[in-house]
Each structure stands twice: as structure tokens, then as C-alpha cells.
Amino acid sequence: MQIERIMHMKAAQLKSYNKKNLNLDIVEVPKPHVQANQVLIKVLTAGVNPLDNMITRGEVKLILPYQTPLIAGNEVVGLVEVVGENVTDFIVGERVFGRLPLARTGAFAEYVAVDAAALAKVPAYLTDEEAAGVPLTALTIMQALDLMGAKTGQTLFISGGTSGVGAMAIPLAKAKGLMVYTNGDADNRDRVLALGVDRFIDYKTEDYSKTLSNIDFVLDTLGGAETEKQFSILKKGGHLVSLRAMPNGSFAKRMNLPKWKQLLFGLVGRKFDKLAQKYQAKYDFIFVESNGKQLQEVADIFTRLEIKPSVDTVFNFSDINEALDKVANGRSRGKTVLSMKEN
Numbered sequence: 001m002q003i004e005r006i007m008h009m010k011a012a013q014l015k016s017y018n019k020k021n022l023n024l025d026i027v028e029v030p031k032p033h034v035q036a037n038q039v040l041i042k043v044l045t046a047g048v049n050p051l052d053n054m055i056t057r058g059e060v061k062l063i064l065p066y067q068t069p070l071i072a073g074n075e076v077v078g079l080v081e082v083v084g085e086n087v088t089d090f091i092v093g094e095r096v097f098g099r100l101p102l103a104r105t106g107a108f109a110e111y112v113a114v115d116a117a118a119l120a121k122v123p124a125y126l127t128d129e130e131a132a133g134v135p136l137t138a139l140t141i142m143q144a145l146d147l148m149g150a151k152t153g154q155t156l157f158i159s160g161g162t163s164g165v166g167a168m169a170i171p172l173a174k175a176k177g178l179m180v181y182t183n184g185d186a187d188n189r190d191r192v193l194a195l196g197v198d199r200f201i202d203y204k205t206e207d208y209s210k211t212l213s214n215i216d217f218v219l220d221t222l223g224g225a226e227t228e229k230q231f232s233i234l235k236k237g238g239h240l241v242s243l244r245a246m247p248n249g250s251f252a253k254r255m256n257l258p259k260w261k262q263l264l265f266g267l268v269g270r271k272f273d274k275l276a277q278k279y280q281a282k283y284d285f286i287f288v289e290s291n292g293k294q295l296q297e298v299a300d301i302f303t304r305l306e307i308k309p310s311v312d313t314v315f316n317f318s319d320i321n322e323a324l325d326k327v328a329n330g331r332s333r334g335k336t337v338l339s340m341k342e343n
Contacts, residue, residue: 007031011109012320014070017058022328023321024056024072024108032106032113039090039116040082045132046107047075048315048323048336055105056324062261063247063287064102073107073338074100076114077122077131087116089292095122099135101290108320110340118290123303133164133309133335138298140288141169144219144241145176147284152177154216157208159230161197162188164310164334165221165243170195175301181215183208209233220244227272231279239282248273251285310334 009031012024034040052072054060077097080090090096098119106112122131150156150173158169161182173180174196182192183201192200201208214235220227223244231240248269252262269285276283301307312334315323320338327336 009110010317011071011106012073012317014056014068014072016068017056017061019057022053022056022324024324026318026320029071029109031111034082034084034113036084036086037115037117038084038113039080039087039096039119040111040113041076041078041096042081042111043076043078043107043109043340044095044128045077045314045340046073046338047132047136048327048338049074049136050327051136052108053324053328060287062264063255063257066105071106071109071112073109073112074105075132075136076100076107076112077128078112081111084116089116090119090121095128095131096120097122097131097135098292098295099139099288099290108317108338115290117292119292120295120299123299125303125306126308128341129311129314129335129337129339130309132337133311134168134298134302135295136288137165137168137309138172139291139294140165140243140286141172141219142294142298143288143291144243144286145173145178146294147241147286148217148239150176150178150217153179155179155181155214156217156219157212157215157230157233158182158219159222159226160184161200161221162192163221164332166192167195167310168307169219169221170197171305171307172298172301175305178217181208181212217241228275231275231281231283234279234281236280237282238279239284240276241284241286242272243286245269245272245283245285247285247287248283251287255287312336314339 008028013027080094096119156178162184181199183203186202209229212233215233218230218240220242246269247265249266252265272283312332314337
């Protein structure tokens with residue numbers, strides 16, 4: 001019986017897509033085998049994200065047509081337990097983290113096999129819970145800055161910079177030499193200024209679209225009506241990258257989606273391409289991908305600046321559905337984290 005347990009593990013599984021029920025089932029499944037370019041991770045913590053619920057609701061099927069049943073979870077922190085024969089960057093016992101490759105989820109489990117290229121070493125000063133708040137958000141920022149082609153001395157406006165995304169975007173953008181502006185509630189002014197932002201705008205007393213202009217880049221974290229407002233502050237030839245608006249044709253092409261999906265997303269995102277044309281700017285939508293090299297750069301920046309991600313609530317693995325519900329419906333001042341350490 002003990003041998004059987006060693007060969008199996010607990011995992012939170014999505015049985016089928018469901019728009020109304022976000023619950024996952026905790027099941028026993030075979031422990032994954034490690035391929036030559038992978039490492040086996042004993043999971044310590046996992047980040048719980050809106051993306052996890054979007055997958056359950058089937059909202060990203062056009063981008064990622066996952067087959068069910070599916071072990072859920074996209075963001076992992078853990079210890080290397082087995083190293084594939086082609087892996088040279090990691091050794092058994094190291095603490096690593098990563099955003100799992102798009103082709104395969106699986107962070108909500110006792111073990112996960114991950115391509116080594118998706119992983120980086122966790123900064124020693126971070127707790128397992130804090131580390132769970134880094135990969136997905138930080139990689140989103142790094143990939144957005146890469147897409148912009150952002151260079152030292154250029155200007156960046158981050159909408160709603162008092163959020164968890166903003167709290168990570170500001171120091172990373174500053175580390176890359178950008179002038180950073182953001183807006184939010186005045187209650188958060190001191191905290192955001194401490195992150196290095198060059199100008200903070202109180203959204204209750206100042207309309208950024210009236211006082212900012214000639215901005216090189218915008219990171220749109222809000223979507224909706226704010227997206228056009230943010231286009232209006234860009235210089236000619238400026239670039240808006242959105243986390244919340246709609247994918248477009250260039251996104252589909254960048255993701256190497258089939259031609260019919262490129263055409264479909266071209267239609268879906270036409271509104272935003274037209275807005276970009278109106279303001280003589282460029283528009284892109286971003287969907288974060290795994291990238292261990294970029295994440296290691298983040299880890300090095302974090303270690304230098306000792307940035308501490310904010311953690312809201314830590315749930316035990318057995319309470320996975322409460323964690324997903326909190327992300328879907330609750331208010332949060334930081335990351336929702338799943339802990340495997342008591343299992």
C-alpha cells in the first residue's frame with residue numbers, strides 16, 4: 001500500500017469545462033515521469049490566479065484547447081526531486097519556481113514534471129508563499145516590456161498601479177531604466193512612491209488623460225473604457241500593451257495559432273486595432289508564457305532590491321475550491337496561495 005502511495009499523488013483535477021461551477025476534484029493520479037529535458041518538482045506552494053478560473057469556464061479554449069480531465073494550476077514553487085538526463089542548470093534539492101508551459105498545466109498537485117527551460121531559482125530571502133506570487137505576474141511584465149521594446153529613459157504609464165500587477169511592474173520597469181507614471185487611490189500613494197514610481201496620480205482628484213501626454217508606452221491593466229483613454233496619452237508611434245482588453249490578429253500570429261484563429265482574432269480585436277490607428281499608435285494583447293531565463297532575470301532584480309510580493313491568504317490544498325472562489329469573488333490585497341506542505 002505504501003509503495004502504491006509513492007507511485008501516486010493527490011491532484012486537483014478539472015473534469016469538464018463549466019461556466020457556473022469552478023470547483024475542482026481532488027483525486028489520486030499517477031506521479032508524473034520525468035522526460036530528458038524536465039525536472040520533477042515536489043510542490044511546496046502554488047499561486048492561485050484568475051487564469052485558473054478562466055480555464056475552468058472555458059474562456060481561453062480558443063487560445064489553449066486543453067483536453068479534460070486536466071490537472072489545474074499554472075504557477076508553482078517547489079523542490080527539485082528528480083533531474084532529467086539533459087538538464088544541467090538545476091540539482092536535486094534546489095528550490096525553484098515558474099509559470100508552467102502553456103501546453104501543460106499541473107501546479108495544483110503534490111508533484112509536477114516541468115521543462116527545465118520554464119524554471120528559475122527562488123531568491124533565498126523569499127518565503128515559499130511569497131515566491132508563489134512572482135512568476136506569472138513578473139513574466140507578464142517582462143514580456144510586455146519586451147514587446148514594447150522599452151529602453152532606458154522612455155516613459156511608461158501603468159494604469160491602476162496600486163494593484164498586485166502594478167506593485168511588481170513598477171520596480172521591474174524602474175530596474176530597466178524607464179520613467180514610470182501611475183494612478184490609483186491616494187491611500188496607496190506612499191507605498192507606490194516607495195516602489196520608485198516617478199509620478200503618482202490620485203484618480204479621484206486628477207484625470208490622467210487630461211494631464212499626461214506624449215507617453216512612449218502604456219501597460220493597460222484595467223481594460224474597458226480605460227483602454228481608449230490610455231491611447232489618448234500616447235505619443236505618435238507609441239505602444240499600448242493590454243492585459244485586459246481583447247486579443248487581435250497580431251497576438252494570434254505571435255502565438256502561432258492556426259490561420260483560422262488568426263482570422264477570427266483579427267475580427268475580435270479589430271476595435272482595438274482601429275483605436276490604435278486613430279491615435280497613430282500600436283496595440284498588442286499579451287498572454288503570459290513560460291520563460292525561465294526571463295524569470296531568472298526577475299529573481300536577480302528581486303534579490304538586489306529585496307522586493308516582497310504581498311500575500312493575502314494561504315489555503316491548504318484540501319481547501320482548493322475556497323481559494324478559487326476567493327480569486328473569483330473576494331477582495332484581495334495580495335496573492336492567494338495554495339500550500340501543499342501539510343499534505
